Amino acid sequence: MEHYNMNLNLKVWRQKNKNDKGGFENYQVPGISSEMSFLEMFDVLNERLINEGKEPIAFDHDCREGICGSCSMHINGRAHGPWAGTTTCQLHMRAFKDGDTITVEPWRAGSFPVIKDLTVDRSAFDRIIEAGGFISVNTGNAVDANAIPIDKDKADAAFAAAACIGCGACVAACKNASAMLFVSAKVSQLALLPQGHPEKESRALNMVAQMDKEGFGSCTNTGACEAECPKQISLTNIARLNREFIAAGAVSK
Amino acid sequence: MKWSQFFGTSIGKKLLVGATGFFLCSFVLVHLAGNFQLLYNDNGEAFNAYAAFMGHNHLIQFIAWGLKLVILLHAGIALQLTFRNRAARPVRYAVNPGNQTSSWFSRQMAIMGSILLIFIIIHLKDFWYLFHYGEVPTVTYKGEEYKDLYQVVQVAFKELWIVIIYVIGMIALSFHLVHGFKSACQTFGLNHVKYNGLLNFIGVWIFGIAVPVGFAIIPLIIYFK
Numbered sequence: 001m002e003h004y005n006m007n008l009n010l011k012v013w014r015q016k017n018k019n020d021k022g023g024f025e026n027y028q029v030p031g032i033s034s035e036m037s038f039l040e041m042f043d044v045l046n047e048r049l050i051n052e053g054k055e056p057i058a059f060d061h062d063c064r065e066g067i068c069g070s071c072s073m074h075i076n077g078r079a080h081g082p083w084a085g086t087t088t089c090q091l092h093m094r095a096f097k098d099g100d101t102i103t104v105e106p107w108r109a110g111s112f113p114v115i116k117d118l119t120v121d122r123s124a125f126d127r128i129i130e131a132g133g134f135i136s137v138n139t140g141n142a143v144d145a146n147a148i149p150i151d152k153d154k155a156d157a158a159f160a161a162a163a164c165i166g167c168g169a170c171v172a173a174c175k176n177a178s179a180m181l182f183v184s185a186k187v188s189q190l191a192l193l194p195q196g197h198p199e200k201e202s203r204a205l206n207m208v209a210q211m212d213k214e215g216f217g218s219c220t221n222t223g224a225c226e227a228e229c230p231k232q233i234s235l236t237n238i239a240r241l242n243r244e245f246i247a248a249g250a251v252s253k
Numbered sequence: 254m255k256w257s258q259f260f261g262t263s264i265g266k267k268l269l270v271g272a273t274g275f276f277l278c279s280f281v282l283v284h285l286a287g288n289f290q291l292l293y294n295d296n297g298e299a300f301n302a303y304a305a306f307m308g309h310n311h312l313i314q315f316i317a318w319g320l321k322l323v324i325l326l327h328a329g330i331a332l333q334l335t336f337r338n339r340a341a342r343p344v345r346y347a348v349n350p351g352n353q354t355s356s357w358f359s360r361q362m363a364i365m366g367s368i369l370l371i372f373i374i375i376h377l378k379d380f381w382y383l384f385h386y387g388e389v390p391t392v393t394y395k396g397e398e399y400k401d402l403y404q405v406v407q408v409a410f411k412e413l414w415i416v417i418i419y420v421i422g423m424i425a426l427s428f429h430l431v432h433g434f435k436s437a438c439q440t441f442g443l444n445h446v447k448y449n450g451l452l453n454f455i456g457v458w459i460f461g462i463a464v465p466v467g468f469a470i471i472p473l474i475i476y477f478k
Binding site: 024074076077078103105108109110111173175176177178205208209211212215216217218219220221222223224227228235236238239240241242243245246248249252 | 254256259262263264265266267268334337338339340341342343344345346347348349350351353354355356359360362432435436439440441442443444
Protein backbone atom coordinates (compact mmCIF):
# COMPACT_ATOMS: atom_id res chain seq x y z
CA MET A 1 0.00 0.00 0.00
CA GLU A 2 1.29 3.40 -0.92
CA HIS A 3 2.62 5.57 1.87
CA TYR A 4 1.10 9.00 2.43
CA ASN A 5 1.04 11.72 5.05
CA MET A 6 -2.10 13.32 6.41
CA ASN A 7 -3.26 16.24 8.50
CA LEU A 8 -5.95 15.34 11.00
CA ASN A 9 -8.44 17.09 13.26
CA LEU A 10 -8.68 15.20 16.50
CA LYS A 11 -11.61 15.60 18.90
CA VAL A 12 -10.50 13.92 22.11
CA TRP A 13 -12.35 13.44 25.41
CA ARG A 14 -10.40 15.08 28.25
CA GLN A 15 -11.35 14.42 31.85
CA LYS A 16 -9.11 15.19 34.83
CA ASN A 17 -10.42 12.42 37.08
CA LYS A 18 -13.43 10.28 37.96
CA ASN A 19 -15.35 13.22 39.43
CA ASP A 20 -14.53 15.79 36.73
CA LYS A 21 -17.31 16.43 34.21
CA GLY A 22 -14.95 16.29 31.24
CA GLY A 23 -15.38 17.52 27.67
CA PHE A 24 -13.99 17.37 24.15
CA GLU A 25 -10.76 19.17 23.15
CA ASN A 26 -9.81 19.77 19.53
CA TYR A 27 -6.28 19.14 18.28
CA GLN A 28 -4.76 19.73 14.85
CA VAL A 29 -2.32 16.91 14.16
CA PRO A 30 -0.27 17.51 10.97
CA GLY A 31 2.12 15.20 9.12
CA ILE A 32 0.86 11.82 10.31
CA SER A 33 2.22 8.86 8.34
CA SER A 34 -0.22 6.28 7.00
CA GLU A 35 2.12 3.61 8.37
CA MET A 36 1.79 4.73 11.99
CA SER A 37 -0.47 2.87 14.35
CA PHE A 38 -3.31 4.80 15.97
CA LEU A 39 -1.45 4.83 19.29
CA GLU A 40 1.74 6.10 17.63
CA MET A 41 -0.31 8.98 16.29
CA PHE A 42 -1.30 9.69 19.92
CA ASP A 43 2.37 9.41 20.95
CA VAL A 44 3.23 12.12 18.39
CA LEU A 45 0.47 14.35 19.72
CA ASN A 46 1.48 13.71 23.35
CA GLU A 47 5.17 14.52 22.63
CA ARG A 48 4.02 17.83 21.28
CA LEU A 49 1.73 18.52 24.25
CA ILE A 50 4.59 17.72 26.66
CA ASN A 51 6.95 20.06 24.74
CA GLU A 52 4.32 22.77 24.93
CA GLY A 53 4.14 22.22 28.68
CA LYS A 54 0.59 20.85 28.51
CA GLU A 55 -0.88 17.75 30.09
CA PRO A 56 -0.54 14.75 27.71
CA ILE A 57 -3.64 12.68 26.92
CA ALA A 58 -3.90 9.63 29.18
CA PHE A 59 -4.68 6.37 27.37
CA ASP A 60 -4.17 2.68 28.15
CA HIS A 61 -1.63 0.62 26.23
CA ASP A 62 0.84 -2.16 26.93
CA CYS A 63 1.93 -4.82 24.43
CA ARG A 64 1.02 -2.93 21.24
CA GLU A 65 0.79 -6.33 19.57
CA GLY A 66 -2.99 -6.75 19.82
CA ILE A 67 -2.86 -9.42 22.51
CA CYS A 68 -2.90 -7.76 25.94
CA GLY A 69 -6.31 -6.09 25.96
CA SER A 70 -5.04 -2.85 27.48
CA CYS A 71 -5.89 -0.41 24.74
CA SER A 72 -9.43 0.84 24.46
CA MET A 73 -10.70 4.05 22.76
CA HIS A 74 -14.04 4.53 21.04
CA ILE A 75 -13.03 5.93 17.64
CA ASN A 76 -15.67 7.63 15.48
CA GLY A 77 -18.36 5.64 17.27
CA ARG A 78 -16.57 2.30 16.97
CA ALA A 79 -14.84 0.34 19.71
CA HIS A 80 -11.17 -0.02 18.66
CA GLY A 81 -11.93 1.95 15.50
CA PRO A 82 -13.31 1.04 12.08
CA TRP A 83 -11.44 -2.21 11.38
CA ALA A 84 -13.05 -5.54 12.31
CA GLY A 85 -11.13 -7.93 14.54
CA THR A 86 -8.54 -5.29 15.42
CA THR A 87 -7.39 -3.65 18.64
CA THR A 88 -6.66 0.09 18.69
CA CYS A 89 -2.90 -0.56 18.74
CA GLN A 90 -3.21 -2.60 15.54
CA LEU A 91 -5.42 0.00 13.85
CA HIS A 92 -3.19 1.86 11.40
CA MET A 93 -3.51 5.37 10.13
CA ARG A 94 -4.08 4.14 6.56
CA ALA A 95 -7.66 3.64 7.78
CA PHE A 96 -7.98 7.45 7.59
CA LYS A 97 -7.64 10.13 4.93
CA ASP A 98 -6.03 13.55 4.89
CA GLY A 99 -8.31 16.14 6.50
CA ASP A 100 -10.39 13.59 8.49
CA THR A 101 -11.92 14.57 11.80
CA ILE A 102 -11.59 11.73 14.31
CA THR A 103 -13.63 11.69 17.51
CA VAL A 104 -12.04 9.67 20.31
CA GLU A 105 -14.00 8.81 23.46
CA PRO A 106 -13.33 6.50 26.39
CA TRP A 107 -15.36 3.29 26.88
CA ARG A 108 -18.71 4.50 28.19
CA ALA A 109 -20.22 2.35 30.93
CA GLY A 110 -21.22 3.01 34.51
CA SER A 111 -19.23 -0.11 35.45
CA PHE A 112 -16.12 1.30 33.72
CA PRO A 113 -15.63 4.69 35.41
CA VAL A 114 -13.21 7.06 33.69
CA ILE A 115 -9.90 7.31 35.57
CA LYS A 116 -8.49 10.03 33.34
CA ASP A 117 -9.11 11.11 29.73
CA LEU A 118 -9.38 7.88 27.71
CA THR A 119 -8.38 5.55 30.55
CA VAL A 120 -11.18 3.63 32.27
CA ASP A 121 -11.25 1.37 35.30
CA ARG A 122 -11.98 -2.16 34.09
CA SER A 123 -11.48 -3.89 37.45
CA ALA A 124 -15.14 -4.94 37.34
CA PHE A 125 -13.93 -7.65 34.93
CA ASP A 126 -11.34 -8.81 37.46
CA ARG A 127 -14.03 -9.18 40.11
CA ILE A 128 -16.17 -11.24 37.72
CA ILE A 129 -13.19 -13.56 37.10
CA GLU A 130 -12.60 -13.82 40.85
CA ALA A 131 -16.24 -14.88 41.29
CA GLY A 132 -15.75 -18.07 39.26
CA GLY A 133 -13.39 -17.79 36.29
CA PHE A 134 -10.94 -20.36 37.60
CA ILE A 135 -10.42 -24.12 38.02
CA SER A 136 -9.15 -26.16 40.93
CA VAL A 137 -5.92 -28.07 40.26
CA ASN A 138 -3.74 -30.36 42.34
CA THR A 139 -0.45 -28.85 43.37
CA GLY A 140 2.78 -30.61 42.50
CA ASN A 141 4.22 -31.57 39.13
CA ALA A 142 2.50 -30.45 35.96
CA VAL A 143 0.32 -33.21 34.47
CA ASP A 144 1.50 -34.76 31.20
CA ALA A 145 0.11 -33.09 28.13
CA ASN A 146 -2.87 -34.94 26.62
CA ALA A 147 -3.32 -37.02 29.78
CA ILE A 148 -7.04 -36.22 29.58
CA PRO A 149 -8.56 -36.95 26.16
CA ILE A 150 -10.48 -33.92 24.84
CA ASP A 151 -12.71 -33.82 21.78
CA LYS A 152 -10.97 -31.76 19.08
CA ASP A 153 -14.02 -29.63 18.26
CA LYS A 154 -14.51 -28.77 21.92
CA ALA A 155 -10.84 -27.98 22.37
CA ASP A 156 -11.05 -25.65 19.36
CA ALA A 157 -14.21 -23.94 20.66
CA ALA A 158 -12.61 -23.53 24.11
CA PHE A 159 -9.51 -22.08 22.49
CA ALA A 160 -11.58 -19.63 20.44
CA ALA A 161 -13.36 -18.47 23.61
CA ALA A 162 -10.06 -18.25 25.47
CA ALA A 163 -8.85 -15.75 22.85
CA CYS A 164 -10.82 -13.08 24.81
CA ILE A 165 -8.33 -10.50 26.05
CA GLY A 166 -10.79 -8.80 28.40
CA CYS A 167 -10.45 -5.40 26.72
CA GLY A 168 -14.09 -4.46 27.32
CA ALA A 169 -14.93 -3.60 23.71
CA CYS A 170 -18.08 -5.76 24.07
CA VAL A 171 -19.30 -3.57 26.93
CA ALA A 172 -18.29 -0.42 25.07
CA ALA A 173 -20.07 -1.48 21.87
CA CYS A 174 -23.25 -2.77 23.51
CA LYS A 175 -26.11 -0.30 23.63
CA ASN A 176 -26.88 -1.68 27.10
CA ALA A 177 -23.24 -1.76 28.29
CA SER A 178 -23.72 -5.50 28.81
CA ALA A 179 -20.74 -7.71 29.69
CA MET A 180 -22.37 -10.92 28.44
CA LEU A 181 -19.85 -11.61 25.67
CA PHE A 182 -16.93 -11.31 28.10
CA VAL A 183 -18.58 -13.44 30.79
CA SER A 184 -19.73 -16.01 28.22
CA ALA A 185 -16.21 -16.34 26.80
CA LYS A 186 -14.75 -16.86 30.26
CA VAL A 187 -17.45 -19.38 31.23
CA SER A 188 -17.23 -21.19 27.88
CA GLN A 189 -13.47 -21.68 27.79
CA LEU A 190 -13.71 -23.61 31.08
CA ALA A 191 -17.13 -25.24 30.64
CA LEU A 192 -16.04 -26.86 27.38
CA LEU A 193 -13.09 -28.64 28.96
CA PRO A 194 -13.13 -31.50 31.49
CA GLN A 195 -10.83 -29.51 33.77
CA GLY A 196 -13.58 -26.92 34.17
CA HIS A 197 -16.32 -29.35 35.17
CA PRO A 198 -15.94 -29.49 38.97
CA GLU A 199 -16.96 -25.81 39.34
CA LYS A 200 -19.26 -25.78 36.30
CA GLU A 201 -22.44 -24.85 38.17
CA SER A 202 -21.13 -22.45 40.77
CA ARG A 203 -19.09 -20.72 38.07
CA ALA A 204 -22.08 -19.85 35.88
CA LEU A 205 -24.19 -18.72 38.83
CA ASN A 206 -21.51 -16.71 40.62
CA MET A 207 -20.08 -14.99 37.55
CA VAL A 208 -23.53 -13.90 36.38
CA ALA A 209 -24.41 -12.70 39.89
CA GLN A 210 -21.18 -10.66 40.01
CA MET A 211 -21.83 -9.29 36.51
CA ASP A 212 -25.22 -8.02 37.69
CA LYS A 213 -23.76 -6.66 40.90
CA GLU A 214 -21.21 -4.62 38.92
CA GLY A 215 -24.10 -2.85 37.21
CA PHE A 216 -23.60 -4.03 33.62
CA GLY A 217 -26.74 -3.98 31.47
CA SER A 218 -28.49 -7.07 30.20
CA CYS A 219 -28.05 -8.58 26.76
CA THR A 220 -30.64 -7.83 24.05
CA ASN A 221 -28.85 -9.95 21.44
CA THR A 222 -28.13 -7.09 19.05
CA GLY A 223 -24.78 -8.63 18.12
CA ALA A 224 -22.82 -5.36 18.35
CA CYS A 225 -20.34 -7.00 20.77
CA GLU A 226 -19.46 -9.75 18.32
CA ALA A 227 -19.08 -7.21 15.50
CA GLU A 228 -16.66 -5.10 17.57
CA CYS A 229 -14.72 -7.81 19.42
CA PRO A 230 -11.06 -7.61 18.38
CA LYS A 231 -10.80 -11.37 18.99
CA GLN A 232 -14.10 -12.07 17.18
CA ILE A 233 -15.60 -14.01 20.08
CA SER A 234 -18.80 -15.63 18.83
CA LEU A 235 -22.35 -15.05 20.08
CA THR A 236 -22.65 -18.84 20.39
CA ASN A 237 -20.75 -18.36 23.66
CA ILE A 238 -23.60 -16.22 25.00
CA ALA A 239 -26.06 -19.00 24.12
CA ARG A 240 -23.76 -21.45 25.95
CA LEU A 241 -23.60 -19.18 29.01
CA ASN A 242 -27.42 -19.03 29.00
CA ARG A 243 -27.59 -22.85 28.84
CA GLU A 244 -25.01 -23.18 31.61
CA PHE A 245 -26.88 -20.68 33.76
CA ILE A 246 -30.29 -22.33 33.20
CA ALA A 247 -28.89 -25.80 33.93
CA ALA A 248 -27.03 -24.61 37.02
CA GLY A 249 -30.02 -22.64 38.29
CA ALA A 250 -32.32 -25.63 37.86
CA VAL A 251 -30.27 -27.96 40.10
CA SER A 252 -28.71 -25.54 42.61
CA LYS A 253 -30.22 -25.35 46.09
CA MET B 254 -29.54 -20.17 44.08
CA LYS B 255 -33.25 -20.12 44.92
CA TRP B 256 -35.80 -19.61 42.13
CA SER B 257 -36.58 -16.16 43.53
CA GLN B 258 -32.90 -15.23 43.19
CA PHE B 259 -32.62 -16.97 39.82
CA PHE B 260 -35.45 -14.93 38.32
CA GLY B 261 -34.03 -11.81 39.91
CA THR B 262 -30.82 -12.01 37.84
CA SER B 263 -30.55 -10.31 34.46
CA ILE B 264 -30.59 -13.66 32.64
CA GLY B 265 -33.47 -14.92 34.79
CA LYS B 266 -35.54 -11.86 33.90
CA LYS B 267 -34.63 -12.25 30.23
CA LEU B 268 -35.82 -15.88 30.40
CA LEU B 269 -39.19 -14.65 31.68
CA VAL B 270 -39.38 -12.10 28.85
CA GLY B 271 -38.40 -14.81 26.35
CA ALA B 272 -40.84 -17.42 27.69
CA THR B 273 -43.74 -14.96 27.73
CA GLY B 274 -42.62 -13.83 24.27
CA PHE B 275 -42.82 -17.40 22.93
CA PHE B 276 -46.30 -17.75 24.44
CA LEU B 277 -47.37 -14.51 22.76
CA CYS B 278 -45.90 -15.77 19.45
CA SER B 279 -48.06 -18.89 19.69
CA PHE B 280 -51.04 -16.69 20.56
CA VAL B 281 -50.70 -14.48 17.47
CA LEU B 282 -50.82 -17.60 15.27
CA VAL B 283 -54.10 -18.77 16.84
CA HIS B 284 -55.51 -15.24 16.77
CA LEU B 285 -54.63 -14.84 13.09
CA ALA B 286 -56.22 -18.17 12.16
CA GLY B 287 -59.44 -17.05 13.89
CA ASN B 288 -59.35 -13.62 12.24
CA PHE B 289 -59.22 -15.05 8.75
CA GLN B 290 -62.87 -16.06 9.27
CA LEU B 291 -63.62 -12.33 8.89
CA LEU B 292 -62.84 -12.73 5.21
CA TYR B 293 -65.44 -15.51 4.61
CA ASN B 294 -68.38 -14.49 2.46
CA ASP B 295 -70.93 -15.92 4.89
CA ASN B 296 -72.21 -12.69 6.44
CA GLY B 297 -70.20 -13.42 9.58
CA GLU B 298 -71.73 -16.77 10.57
CA ALA B 299 -68.44 -18.62 11.04
CA PHE B 300 -66.72 -15.68 12.76
CA ASN B 301 -69.59 -14.92 15.13
CA ALA B 302 -69.96 -18.58 16.09
CA TYR B 303 -66.20 -18.69 16.72
CA ALA B 304 -66.35 -15.47 18.79
CA ALA B 305 -69.23 -16.89 20.84
CA PHE B 306 -67.31 -20.11 21.46
CA MET B 307 -64.12 -18.23 22.46
CA GLY B 308 -66.13 -15.91 24.69
CA HIS B 309 -67.95 -18.65 26.59
CA ASN B 310 -65.66 -21.67 26.81
CA HIS B 311 -64.24 -21.72 30.35
CA LEU B 312 -60.81 -23.06 29.40
CA ILE B 313 -60.45 -20.41 26.67
CA GLN B 314 -61.56 -17.70 29.09
CA PHE B 315 -59.01 -18.89 31.63
CA ILE B 316 -56.27 -18.71 28.98
CA ALA B 317 -57.56 -15.32 27.80
CA TRP B 318 -57.14 -13.82 31.28
CA GLY B 319 -53.77 -15.54 31.57
CA LEU B 320 -52.86 -13.96 28.26
CA LYS B 321 -53.51 -10.46 29.60
CA LEU B 322 -51.36 -11.26 32.61
CA VAL B 323 -48.61 -12.59 30.30
CA ILE B 324 -48.70 -9.37 28.24
CA LEU B 325 -48.33 -7.28 31.41
CA LEU B 326 -45.53 -9.51 32.69
CA HIS B 327 -43.69 -9.41 29.34
CA ALA B 328 -43.96 -5.63 29.05
CA GLY B 329 -43.29 -4.97 32.73
CA ILE B 330 -40.11 -7.03 33.00
CA ALA B 331 -38.86 -5.88 29.59
CA LEU B 332 -39.34 -2.22 30.56
CA GLN B 333 -37.62 -2.81 33.88
CA LEU B 334 -34.64 -4.34 32.02
CA THR B 335 -34.68 -1.46 29.52
CA PHE B 336 -34.43 1.16 32.27
CA ARG B 337 -31.66 -0.84 33.93
CA ASN B 338 -29.84 -1.09 30.59
CA ARG B 339 -30.06 2.65 30.05
CA ALA B 340 -28.77 3.28 33.56
CA ALA B 341 -25.76 1.06 32.79
CA ARG B 342 -24.43 3.85 30.53
CA PRO B 343 -24.89 7.11 32.45
CA VAL B 344 -22.72 9.13 30.01
CA ARG B 345 -23.73 8.53 26.37
CA TYR B 346 -21.38 8.51 23.39
CA ALA B 347 -21.07 11.59 21.21
CA VAL B 348 -20.73 9.38 18.12
CA ASN B 349 -22.75 6.19 17.68
CA PRO B 350 -22.14 3.42 15.15
CA GLY B 351 -25.77 3.25 13.93
CA ASN B 352 -26.37 0.21 11.76
CA GLN B 353 -22.68 -0.60 11.28
CA THR B 354 -22.55 -3.06 14.17
CA SER B 355 -26.16 -4.10 14.82
CA SER B 356 -29.50 -4.18 13.04
CA TRP B 357 -31.93 -1.29 13.50
CA PHE B 358 -34.71 -3.72 14.53
CA SER B 359 -32.62 -5.18 17.34
CA ARG B 360 -32.11 -1.75 18.90
CA GLN B 361 -35.80 -0.69 18.78
CA MET B 362 -37.35 -3.54 20.79
CA ALA B 363 -38.49 -1.31 23.67
CA ILE B 364 -39.92 1.37 21.34
CA MET B 365 -41.73 -1.15 19.12
CA GLY B 366 -42.91 -3.06 22.19
CA SER B 367 -44.30 0.14 23.71
CA ILE B 368 -46.13 1.01 20.48
CA LEU B 369 -47.53 -2.54 20.50
CA LEU B 370 -48.67 -2.24 24.10
CA ILE B 371 -50.55 0.97 23.29
CA PHE B 372 -52.00 -0.74 20.22
CA ILE B 373 -53.12 -3.75 22.29
CA ILE B 374 -54.91 -1.48 24.76
CA ILE B 375 -56.71 0.31 21.89
CA HIS B 376 -57.50 -3.05 20.27
CA LEU B 377 -58.91 -4.55 23.48
CA LYS B 378 -61.08 -1.49 24.02
CA ASP B 379 -62.31 -1.56 20.40
CA PHE B 380 -63.44 -5.19 20.30
CA TRP B 381 -62.85 -7.27 23.43
CA TYR B 382 -64.32 -4.77 25.89
CA LEU B 383 -67.20 -3.96 23.57
CA PHE B 384 -67.97 -7.65 22.98
CA HIS B 385 -68.04 -8.56 26.67
CA TYR B 386 -69.28 -5.42 28.37
CA GLY B 387 -70.68 -3.12 25.67
CA GLU B 388 -73.72 -2.91 23.41
CA VAL B 389 -73.35 -5.19 20.41
CA PRO B 390 -76.06 -5.77 17.77
CA THR B 391 -77.26 -9.36 17.48
CA VAL B 392 -77.85 -11.60 14.52
CA THR B 393 -79.72 -14.92 14.22
CA TYR B 394 -78.33 -17.95 12.41
CA LYS B 395 -80.47 -21.13 12.25
CA GLY B 396 -82.70 -19.93 15.07
CA GLU B 397 -79.84 -19.08 17.45
CA GLU B 398 -78.99 -15.55 18.46
CA TYR B 399 -75.35 -14.39 18.31
CA LYS B 400 -73.61 -11.11 19.14
CA ASP B 401 -72.69 -9.67 15.73
CA LEU B 402 -69.02 -8.89 16.31
CA TYR B 403 -68.51 -9.43 12.59
CA GLN B 404 -70.67 -6.38 11.87
CA VAL B 405 -68.82 -4.32 14.52
CA VAL B 406 -65.52 -5.14 12.79
CA GLN B 407 -66.91 -4.33 9.34
CA VAL B 408 -68.13 -0.91 10.56
CA ALA B 409 -64.88 -0.11 12.40
CA PHE B 410 -62.64 -0.88 9.45
CA LYS B 411 -64.62 1.43 7.18
CA GLU B 412 -63.03 4.26 9.19
CA LEU B 413 -59.71 5.25 7.64
CA TRP B 414 -58.06 6.34 10.89
CA ILE B 415 -58.84 3.01 12.57
CA VAL B 416 -57.33 1.15 9.62
CA ILE B 417 -54.22 3.36 9.87
CA ILE B 418 -53.84 2.61 13.60
CA TYR B 419 -54.13 -1.13 12.92
CA VAL B 420 -51.58 -1.03 10.11
CA ILE B 421 -49.15 0.94 12.31
CA GLY B 422 -49.70 -1.62 15.08
CA MET B 423 -48.82 -4.43 12.69
CA ILE B 424 -45.70 -2.64 11.44
CA ALA B 425 -44.60 -2.42 15.07
CA LEU B 426 -45.42 -6.14 15.51
CA SER B 427 -43.33 -6.96 12.45
CA PHE B 428 -40.30 -4.98 13.61
CA HIS B 429 -40.66 -6.38 17.14
CA LEU B 430 -40.78 -10.01 16.02
CA VAL B 431 -38.10 -9.83 13.31
CA HIS B 432 -35.66 -9.63 16.20
CA GLY B 433 -37.80 -10.90 19.08
CA PHE B 434 -38.24 -14.53 18.12
CA LYS B 435 -34.55 -15.12 17.37
CA SER B 436 -33.53 -13.16 20.43
CA ALA B 437 -35.73 -15.30 22.69
CA CYS B 438 -34.20 -18.43 21.12
CA GLN B 439 -30.71 -17.13 21.92
CA THR B 440 -31.74 -16.33 25.51
CA PHE B 441 -32.86 -19.95 25.93
CA GLY B 442 -29.49 -21.06 24.50
CA LEU B 443 -30.93 -22.22 21.18
CA ASN B 444 -28.02 -21.40 18.93
CA HIS B 445 -26.73 -24.24 16.81
CA VAL B 446 -25.41 -24.14 13.29
CA LYS B 447 -27.81 -26.92 12.17
CA TYR B 448 -30.95 -25.13 13.38
CA ASN B 449 -30.08 -21.43 13.12
CA GLY B 450 -31.26 -21.27 9.51
CA LEU B 451 -34.66 -22.67 10.48
CA LEU B 452 -35.01 -20.43 13.56
CA ASN B 453 -34.02 -17.41 11.48
CA PHE B 454 -36.60 -18.34 8.83
CA ILE B 455 -39.35 -18.73 11.43
CA GLY B 456 -38.39 -15.47 13.16
CA VAL B 457 -38.05 -13.29 10.09
CA TRP B 458 -40.40 -14.78 7.50
CA ILE B 459 -43.18 -16.30 9.61
CA PHE B 460 -43.39 -14.04 12.68
CA GLY B 461 -41.70 -10.96 11.25
CA ILE B 462 -43.45 -10.82 7.88
CA ALA B 463 -46.22 -13.39 7.22
CA VAL B 464 -48.11 -12.96 10.52
CA PRO B 465 -48.16 -9.11 10.60
CA VAL B 466 -49.06 -8.96 6.89
CA GLY B 467 -51.82 -11.51 7.53
CA PHE B 468 -53.27 -9.35 10.31
CA ALA B 469 -52.89 -6.09 8.38
CA ILE B 470 -54.59 -7.23 5.17
CA ILE B 471 -57.87 -7.88 7.05
CA PRO B 472 -58.65 -4.18 7.82
CA LEU B 473 -57.27 -3.19 4.42
CA ILE B 474 -59.50 -5.68 2.57
CA ILE B 475 -62.55 -4.61 4.59
CA TYR B 476 -61.77 -0.91 3.99
CA PHE B 477 -61.33 -1.26 0.22
CA LYS B 478 -64.16 -3.82 -0.26
